[in-house]
Amino acid sequence: MTSRRVWPARLGVRFGALAMVAAAGCATLADGAPGLDNPPSARAGPFRLLGPGELGQGRAAPFAMDVQKTSLRDPCILDIDGDPSTLEVEGYFAASDEDAGADANPTSIVRVGALDGRSFDRMPVTMLTATEAWEGGTVGAPSVIADGARRRLYYSAAGGIGLAESEDGQSFTSRDAPVIASVPWADGPPRSPSVVTLPNGSYRLFFEATQGGAAAIGEAKSTDGIAWDVLEEPALTHGPSGSLDASGVASPAATVATSAEGRKILYVYYSGKGDDGKRSITLAARFLAEPDAPLEKGNKSVYSPSGALEPREPSVIRFEDFTFLFTAQKRTKSSSDVVVTVGVSPGTIELPAPDPP
Amino acid sequence: MSRRVAGSLATAVALAATFMSLRASAHEPGAFGIGSRSTAMGGAVAADVKDFSASYYNPAGLAEQEGVRLGLGYFYADQNFTINGKDVGVKGSHGIMFGLAAGGKVFGIPFGIGIATHIPDEGLSRITALRQDVPRWELYDSRTTVLYLSANLALRPFDWLEVGGGLSFLAATHGRFAISGRADLFSPYDSQLRHEVDTDLSSVRYPQLGALIHLSDTASVALVYRGQTSLDLALDGDISAQAAVGGLEVPLTYELTARTIQAFLPQQVVVGASWHVLPSLKINADVAWVNWGAYESPTAKTTAILEADVPPNFPVELPGPLKPTKVIPPAFSDRIVPRLGLEWYIPGFTDSDGDPVVKVPVRVGYSYERTPVPPQTGETNFIDADRHTMSVGAGIEVPVAHVTFDMHAAVSVFPERTMLKQSAANLVGDYHVSGQQVNVGGTLGGVFQ
Numbered sequence: 112m113t114s115r116r117v118w119p120a121r122l123g124v125r126f127g128a129l130a131m132v133a134a135a136g137c138a139t140l141a142d143g144a145p146g147l148d149n150p151p152s153a154r155a156g157p158f159r160l161l162g163p164g165e166l167g168q169g170r171a172a173p174f175a176m177d178v179q180k181t182s183l184r185d186p187c188i189l190d191i192d193g194d195p196s197t198l199e200v201e202g203y204f205a206a207s208d209e210d211a212g213a214d215a216n217p218t219s220i221v222r223v224g225a226l227d228g229r230s231f232d233r234m235p236v237t238m239l240t241a242t243e244a245w246e247g248g249t250v251g252a253p254s255v256i257a258d259g260a261r262r263r264l265y266y267s268a269a270g271g272i273g274l275a276e277s278e279d280g281q282s283f284t285s286r287d288a289p290v291i292a293s294v295p296w297a298d299g300p301p302r303s304p305s306v307v308t309l310p311n312g313s314y315r316l317f318f319e320a321t322q323g324g325a326a327a328i329g330e331a332k333s334t335d336g337i338a339w340d341v342l343e344e345p346a347l348t349h350g351p352s353g354s355l356d357a358s359g360v361a362s363p364a365a366t367v368a369t370s371a372e373g374r375k376i377l378y379v380y381y382s383g384k385g386d387d388g389k390r391s392i393t394l395a396a397r398f399l400a401e402p403d404a405p406l407e408k409g410n411k412s413v414y415s416p417s418g419a420l421e422p423r424e425p426s427v428i429r430f431e432d433f434t435f436l437f438t439a440q441k442r443t444k445s446s447s448d449v450v451v452t453v454g455v456s457p458g459t460i461e462l463p464a465p466d467p468p
Numbered sequence: 469m470s471r472r473v474a475g476s477l478a479t480a481v482a483l484a485a486t487f488m489s490l491r492a493s494a495h496e497p498g499a500f501g502i503g504s505r506s507t508a509m510g511g512a513v514a515a516d517v518k519d520f521s522a523s524y525y526n527p528a529g530l531a532e533q534e535g536v537r538l539g540l541g542y543f544y545a546d547q548n549f550t551i552n553g554k555d556v557g558v559k560g561s562h563g564i565m566f567g568l569a570a571g572g573k574v575f576g577i578p579f580g581i582g583i584a585t586h587i588p589d590e591g592l593s594r595i596t597a598l599r600q601d602v603p604r605w606e607l608y609d610s611r612t613t614v615l616y617l618s619a620n621l622a623l624r625p626f627d628w629l630e631v632g633g634g635l636s637f638l639a640a641t642h643g644r645f646a647i648s649g650r651a652d653l654f655s656p657y658d659s660q661l662r663h664e665v666d667t668d669l670s671s672v673r674y675p676q677l678g679a680l681i682h683l684s685d686t687a688s689v690a691l692v693y694r695g696q697t698s699l700d701l702a703l704d705g706d707i708s709a710q711a712a713v714g715g716l717e718v719p720l721t722y723e724l725t726a727r728t729i730q731a732f733l734p735q736q737v738v739v740g741a742s743w744h745v746l747p748s749l750k751i752n753a754d755v756a757w758v759n760w761g762a763y764e765s766p767t768a769k770t771t772a773i774l775e776a777d778v779p780p781n782f783p784v785e786l787p788g789p790l791k792p793t794k795v796i797p798p799a800f801s802d803r804i805v806p807r808l809g810l811e812w813y814i815p816g817f818t819d820s821d822g823d824p825v826v827k828v829p830v831r832v833g834y835s836y837e838r839t840p841v842p843p844q845t846g847e848t849n850f851i852d853a854d855r856h857t858m859s860v861g862a863g864i865e866v867p868v869a870h871v872t873f874d875m876h877a878a879v880s881v882f883p884e885r886t887m888l889k890q891s892a893a894n895l896v897g898d899y900h901v902s903g904q905q906v907n908v909g910g911t912l913g914g915v916f917q
Contacts, residue, residue, distance in 0.1 A: 148557030150603045151849075153897025371552050372886060372898035396892035409893035 150457070151371065154434040155378055155394060156413025158454030166453070167230035167465025175229055175437055176451035181206040182213040183221065183235070184449045185303075186426040186437040187253045188228075189262075195431045198228040198463070202437075203238065203264070204451070205251035213449040217251035220266060227466040228428065229435055229453050238264065238275075239283050245270035245292075246285075252303040252362070252424060256314075256336070263306070263336055265290070265316065271300040272318060274337065291339050294320045294329050301329060303424065306336070307365040309402060310375055317346065317363035317379055325349050326359035328381055346406055347381065347395055355393050355412055356383025364425040367399070375399035379406055380413070380425045380436070391415035392425050392438055414454055419444050422452075433460045495616045495638065496586045497524045498733065499608060500545050502565050503584075504874035504911035507543070508861020509809025510833020512752040514740025515680060515690035519913060520567025523584035526678035526692045526740070527620035527632030530580030533571035535917040541565040543909030549605050549882070551851070552899050558609045563588040565911065578624040580632070586616040600767040600796055603849035603896060605903070606841060620676070633677040638699060638731060672697050674733065686744035690754075696735035696762060701728050711776070720776035728768040734759040734802075748815060754807040760840030763800040765848075769793050796848050800840040809833040827865040833878075834858055845890045851901050853882040859907075870915040880905035 160173035170176075176183050185205035192199070201224055205217035221235035241250045247269025254265040257280075264275045264283055271289030294301050297320030304318045316331040316339055330346035331339040347363075350356045364380040380394045391412035397404045414436055416422060422440040434456045442448040455462060501507030503521030514526045520539040522529035544562040548555060567584035598604055615638070622632030674697035680690045705724035710717050740754040770793060814828045834857065841852035859878035866872070882903035889898055 147551070147603055147605070147609070149551065149554035150556065151551050151896055151899035153895055155893075155897070156895050370889075370898040372888060372900065374888070374898060376892045378893075394893055398892045407891050407893050409891070409895065411895065413895070 150459075152457040153368070153370065153376075154429060154432075154456050155368065155396075156409075156434075156436070156456050157411070157458065158392075158414045158434075158436040158456045159458030160416075160452060160454045161229070161462070165229075165455075165462050165465065167227060167468050168225075168232060170230060173452045173454065174442075174450045175231060175453040176202070176204060176223075177442075177448075178206075178235075179213075179448050180209050181221075181235075182211070182215070182217075182449050184213070184439040184451060185217065185252045185424040186439060186451050187255050188426045188428045188435065188437055189255045189257055190428055190430075191257065193257065195429060198226065198430060198466075200225050200228050200428060201255070202231050203253040203255050204235070205253060206235070206237075213447055216249035218249060220250055220253045220264065227463065228430060229437075230465045230467070238277075239266065239285065241268065243268070243273070243285055243287060245287075245289055246273060254305045254316075256306050256308055265304040265306050267302040267304060269300070272302070272304045272316070290337060291316070291318065291331060291341060294318075294341055295343055296320075296345055297322055297327070297329065298324075303362045305363045305365045305379075307367055307377070309367065309377070309399060311402075315365060315377070315402075317365050319361045319363065320345075322348070326361040326384075328360050328363045328379070347379070347408070350383070350408065350410075352386060354383075354410065355385055355391055356381075356408075357386045358384040358388065360384075362424045364427055366427045366429060368429055377402070377406075378427070380427055382423045382425065383412070389415075389419065390421045390423065392422050392436065413456070414438060416440065416452075433457065433462065495731065495733065496543075496545075496561055496563065496588070497584075497616060500543060500561060500905075500907045501876075501878070502586060503539060503567075504541055504543075504861055504876040504909055505811075505829075505831065505863065507878060507907070507909070508831035508833055508859050508874065508876035509752055509811060510807045510835045510857065510859050512740065512754040512807035512809035512833060512835070513742075514678070514692050514738045514752075514754045515688040516740075516742035516750065516752050518569060518580075520569050520582055520584045522569060522580075522622075522632075523567060523582040523618040523620045523634065524636075524676075526680060526690050526738075527582065527634050527676060528622050528630040528678035528680040528690065528692075530569050530582040530620060530622035530632050531571065531578050531624040531630040531680075533569040533580045533582075535915050536568060536570040537913060537915045538568050539566065539911055539913045541909055541911030543876075543907060545905055545907040547608060547903065547905050549608070549851075549901070549903035551603065551901050556603075556605070558605050558903075559590075561588065562590075565909075580622040582618075582620045582622070582634075584616075584618045588615065598767075600765060600793075600848045601896065603851055603899075605852065605901075606766075606850040607852050608903075608905070618676070622678075628682045630680040631678070633675065635673045635675055636694075636697075637671045637673055638697060638733075672699060688742045690738070690740040690742075692736075692738040692740070694733075694736045694738075696733060696759065698732040698764060699730045701730055702726070716779060718776055718778060720774065722772070722774045724770070724772045726768050726770045728766055729764045730766050732763055732766070734762055748813040750811045752807075752809040752811075754805075756805040756807070758803050758805055758840070760800040761802045763798050763840070765795045765798050767793060767795045769795065796846065798848065798850055799842050800850075801842065803838045803840045805835060805837050807833065807835040824867060827863075827867065829863045829865070831861040831863075831876075832859065833861075839885070844887045847894070849887075849896055851887075853885040853901055853903065856881045856883070857905075870917070872913040873910065874913070875910045876908065878905075878907040880907070 166172040183204040187203040189201045206219045207215045220239040223231040225231045252267035262277045262280045271292035274290045275283035275285040277283040301318040301320045306316045314333040314336045327345040328347040331341040333339045347360045361382045378396045383393045392414040395406035395408045420440040422438040424439045426437040436454045506513045506521040517525045517529040518532040546560045547558045549558045564587045569582040571580040618636040620634030624630045674695035676694045678692040703726040707722035738756040742752045811831045817826045837855040839852040857880040861876035863874035884902040886900040
């Protein structure tokens with residue numbers, strides 16, 4: 112049976128334009144992906160950018176942070192109580208001097224709070240400023256771990272990776288020397304730290320450093336979070352030609368998760384740069400049954416905005432039913448503004464209402 | 469023909485999505501049985517079937533039919549499949565079963581003809597073309613609705629031998645769409661687009677053959693072969709248009725081709741036996757070899773090319789050509805399916821002469837289908853688990869009126885199965901699955917001498 116018809120369409124062209132743009136540009140998970148209801152998901156990606164109505168505090172989704180005066184960036188989102196069933200978080204961001212612009216080095220680290228895990232208040236509190244000589248006037252890329260009220264804030268500075276500590280979570284004191292100043296395999300000091308506590312109580316620190324002109328990701332181990340044993344070789348290097356990270360891997364963000372069958376997994380998200388210079392957020396991982404096994408790359412982007420928006424410095428926080436990915440990136444291809452976007456995985460999740468709206 | 473239309477370039481995308489989300493698959497007789505008597509006996513009827521369901525189970529049985537036997541039935545199968553303990557919304561299956569078996573003699577040789585069909589309630593076919601990493605209950609989600617028709621012929625050249633064969637039919641779709649014209653992105657009603665849709669609904673056929681050997685008055689054995697088939701589906705799309713954006717005219721072309729193989733049915737060989745242990749008690753047993761190892765991935769192979777002459781500084785970034793899909797072999801394995809059925813006629817229900825007023829058979833059955841799907845440790849997520857099916861049924865036969873009515877109920881249980889991923893970076897991650905199916909139905913039959 113063959114039918115052949117020619118007829119005028121009556122579908123809206125605006126839908127058409129949107130659909131074409133969607134088909135052409137957005138590489139993040141599409142809404143309403145076909146398949147089963149309640150499909151299994153490691154909640155590790157891909158991430159759907161939050162849309163209208165999913166962010167509170169008067170913020171315009173997907174921009175969880177959009178403060179151009181101090182160019183807040185480099186998010187680190189901390190689950191205050193470590194309980195994935197509660198959503199309250201602290202957000203730590205790097206800040207530049209007022210009106211210095213996004214290209215200026217950050218000079219302080221500020222903190223804001225969010226009751227719903229993503230809608231940050233508009234009252235940033237400065238936690239740390241560049242005061243130590245070895246910091247070279249810059250502090251940024253915060254990574255914070257908590258133990259009750261106590262906080263440990265690792266950060267990037269000119270002389271390496273620093274550590275500031277706070278007993279009450281309010282006032283931080285920097286150490287007078289970096290905890291990691293050099294890396295055996297790198298051409299310069301490490302930067303962009305991400306620290307995670309393993310189930311056995313030990314610590315892992317992932318960082319970015321340059322090797323042979325390309326960014327690579329290193330790993331260090333510690334039992335006390337202060338003295339670090341840096342591995343002799345990078346944990347991740349650029350991939351083969353044509354891969355998502357063929358030109359380099361940068362700004363790691365580590366987190367520990369438990370699979371649906373109870374296996375502990377260490378995820379390391381990072382910003383990969385392809386042959387064409389396009390950046391996307393991807394991940395590597397290992398099962399913690401073998402904590403020293405090599406990281407295995409996923410070879411799929413979990414967040415890949417269209418255009419040259421250069422997503423960097425991811426931060427991932429896992430809740431009971433979903434995971435948020437915060438990423439610093441350009442607002443637009445031609446903009447110098449830096450914003451922090453937030454995406455969620457699984458993309459089909461219906462988030463609880465923003466708090467406050 | 470060109471008219472003022474409110475069309476869109478994405479109509480093509482929508483059409484593509486429509487075609488690719490039409491859900492079709494095969495087939496109910498394989499998954500839920502056909503005919504209440506046969507279903508109640510666990511499908512173990514290869515050596516003991518002569519009603520319309522013989523067209524599926526063993527066409528040789530049609531040669532035993534005398535007169536014309538009509539059958540009309542309905543079944544409803546509810547499915548409850550879970551992943552990580554959550555219902556995943558796999559649709560049930562239900563529809564009308566209909567058929568006839570007619571027998572006679574040609575040149576003194578008994579012969580029979582038969583037709584069996586299943587007509588789903590919700591459309592004649594449905595198809596889902598998913599990425600291979602998208603989790604799906606592979607054997608019961610997308611293959612449970614398709615129009616099925618089988619036509620067969622049987623002969624009894626010797627008293628002890630019956631042979632039969634025929635063809636079964638499934639529906640297939642091939643489609644093409646094309647759009648051309650001018651689309652105004654900001655003034656939809658100023659757009660002028662022509663849409664063409666060209667679809668073919670054709671059929672695929674596969675053979676079945678059967679032989680039935682009567683070893684004695686109380687024992688028979690059977691051999692059945694069912695062929696392999698699948699639906700080869702195609703979609704081609706072509707857009708050639710001028711996109712008007714403000715004052716700019718952007719010529720663009722978009723070509724889409726998609727191919728997918730759906731509703732795969734493996735070839736099968738069935739060996740069956742039937743034994744009248746007592747005049748009122750019959751035991752049937754079948755063993756089937758099912759060639760799932762030949763399963764072809766249903767993953768759509770898609771190519772798409774978008775070309776547009778976008779002006780410099782225009783805030784749209786065109787994607788590169790779609791990377792060809794690298795289909796991962798599903799690596800299913802063959803399986804051996806044992807089936808067991810019992811039928812017992814309750815004594816009594818006779819008149820004063822001892823002749824039966826009615827006959828009341830009760831039936832039970834069991835089958836075990838080991839999953840052919842290997843552990844899904846990699847990128848694919850073809851979900852399945854072992855299947856245990858327990859069935860019961862009863863009937864009533866009125867010899868005087870030559871009328872029968874049979875009912876069946878079957879419960880299939882899929883024990884929990886755990887999938888552990890080899891790669892910690894797998895975005896689907898570990899999961900466990902389980903499921904149940906409940907299948908009930910009834911069949912009314914009548915014989916016309």
